[in-house]
């Protein structure tokens with residue numbers, strides 16, 4: 001039932017950086033490619049990466065901060081959000097640096113392509129091997145454990161290279177008490193949240209560590225790092241953190257005389273469609289607002305203390321890749337009972353674990369019926385024995401077996417967290433742009449799911 005006065009399901013859902021549209025028949029197009037043709041060619045379910053969206057996101061966040069900061073800004077893609085190597089390669093072409101949490105991400109970052117001078121390694125429990133890999137590769141280390149300093153000195157002596165580091169700090173201004181994270185059911189505020197997290201050093205601890213790092217042989221202190229993360233999308237939240245960060249830098253300068261060359265502000269920038277808010281409503285705040293809320297207090301605070309403006313480093317993950325991936329799937333059986341409708345699809349929470357772990361709320365589109373009336377209320381459910389629906393109580397058009405669904409914002413923390421619960425293989429990933437649609441990650445087979453399992457010989461009797 002198509003009706004001319006029914007608006008496209010993309011209205012009020014699509015955002016400026018998306019490359020999503022509907023054709024005249026109501027079929028979703030991702031960067032001009034029809035959802036149907038992609039599923040026919042590559043199978044279902046399927047992660048589809050829009051190259052133009054990825055590049056647009058990167059340029060937009062870079063420009064938002066660079067236009068407000070008088071020194072160079074190094075945008076380091078946090079590869080934990082999505083570690084696909086082709087995504088890394090595209091971002092390397094765009095000039096992105098990288099945030100690597102551990103040796104695996106360092107490996108992936110270099111495989112995709114990276115400039116060592118624009119990379120950092122994070123973590124509170126880095127091993128000697130990880131630190132050594134970072135120093136050998138010329139990657140900066142965000143020191144977040146006191147015993148790293150000695151290890152780094154040793155590695156510097158062993159390799160003949162300088163270990164270049166920043167110190168990860170933690171800020172706990174009282175104002176954080178007013179911000180209650182929207183991504184968790186636990187009743188706590190961001191002051192408790194930050195106090196309780198293992199990352200970063202308080203001002204007292206940092207004041208003792210700065211001289212220690214400065215005097216460690218072979219170790220060079222380049223600046224500071226702070227990452228708290230996306231807690232809620234209020235610009236005031238980002239401003240509060242930036243103000244506390246600059247106060248910390250100034251106070252450490254007062255106590256130790258140390259002047260940073262790099263100030264790293266981490267990641268955590270909420271997207272316009274913001275699944276972790278647990279709401280389908282668009283976040284009214286855009287990245288330029290966050291850039292203003294952060295750079296303003298930092299620049300004012302540094303200038304007020306007479307500290308020369310350092311270079312700005314940042315580690316966005318979700319902002320860069322979140323909306324660049326759409327997860328396509330097919331409808332299976334549609335069950336109607338007890339005055340409810342369950343639309344079964346082959347996409348599962350295995351592919352969108354934030355539904356299970358953070359109760360994220362994703363937009364799910366009936367991708368081949370975008371222009372039809374959405375007059376049924378349905379639960380869209382996956383094929384697992386896990387109960388969490390992909391979308392509950394959603395207005396949907398009438399759908400049947402083999403229709404198509406599209407889950408938006410499947411770019412962040414989806415593939416990297418995907419698992420094989422119920423023995424379900426993980427989907428393939430396809431990269432689309434104006435001229436091509438190319439597989440950038442092969443679909444797993446059922447055999448792949450069990451490829452590393454071993455049955456001890458004594459259990460193989462079968463009798």
Ligand SMILES: Cc1ncc(COP(=O)(O)O)c(C=O)c1O
Nearest residue numbers: 078227267268269315316317318
């Ligand atoms: C140290 C660090 N930097 C950057 C990020 C990326 O955060 P986001 O994807 O929210 O931008 C994270 C995420 O956990 C992180 O731990």
